[in-house]
Amino acid sequence: MTSTDYEVARAEGATIAGATWLDRTLPEWWRLLDLDHLDVSSEHHCVLGQLAGPLHDVLGRARPLPGASPYAAAAYAVRTAQPYASASWNDVLGFSASTRRGCADYAALTAAWKDRVRERAVRETEHAGVA
Numbered sequence: 152m153t154s155t156d157y158e159v160a161r162a163e164g165a166t167i168a169g170a171t172w173l174d175r176t177l178p179e180w181w182r183l184l185d186l187d188h189l190d191v192s193s194e195h196h197c198v199l200g201q202l203a204g205p206l207h208d209v210l211g212r213a214r215p216l217p218g219a220s221p222y223a224a225a226a227y228a229v230r231t232a233q234p235y236a237s238a239s240w241n242d243v244l245g246f247s248a249s250t251r252r253g254c255a256d257y258a259a260l261t262a263a264w265k266d267r268v269r270e271r272a273v274r275e276t277e278h279a280g281v282a
Contacts (some may be wrong), residue, residue, distance in 0.1 A: 154259035161267075162259035165245030169198070170267040174242055177205055181268040189264060191248065192257035198264055199225035199246050 154162070173180040183202055190196040199206070200221035226241060241247040245264065248257050 154256055154262075156264035158256050158259045159263070162245065162256075162263035165243060166260065166267050167245075169244035169246055169264075170271075173198075173202075177202065180205070181271040184264075184268055186265055186268060188274040189261060189268075190257075191260040192262065197222055197246065198201070199241070 168189045170181075171222060177183075181201055183205060184198065187195075189196065189198070194200050202223040203221040206225045226246075232258070245260055246258055
């Protein structure tokens with residue numbers, strides 16, 4: 152099943168918002184992601200799943216109960232650190248897909264997150280060339 156133009160556009164917008172949030176919260180977050188294993192549908196290989204430990208450290212939040220998935224642990228840290236975060240914050244920032252919220256599908260989100268990481272790598276390379 153392929154993503155529709157609407158789903159791709161929603162994924163682009165959501166991941167731009169999510170990447171901007173991560174830029175402010177966890178600078179150079181993109182270096183910590185394994186693009187070969189990035190899969191937004193997996194609680195272990197999604198963006199938050201791969202960033203769970205660093206997010207806990209930077210947000211200074213207690214870890215949830217033992218046995219929680221990496222995604223659940225990171226989501227817990229973000230929710231407790233952001234009083235304005237609602238149940239749909241992860242959809243709005245492209246960390247999850249929810250058809251009830253009109254967000255993109257997992258394949259479109261995974262592709263869009265890979266684009267966000269590649270954009271940052273290119274930006275860093277161009278910046279290094281200028282310096």
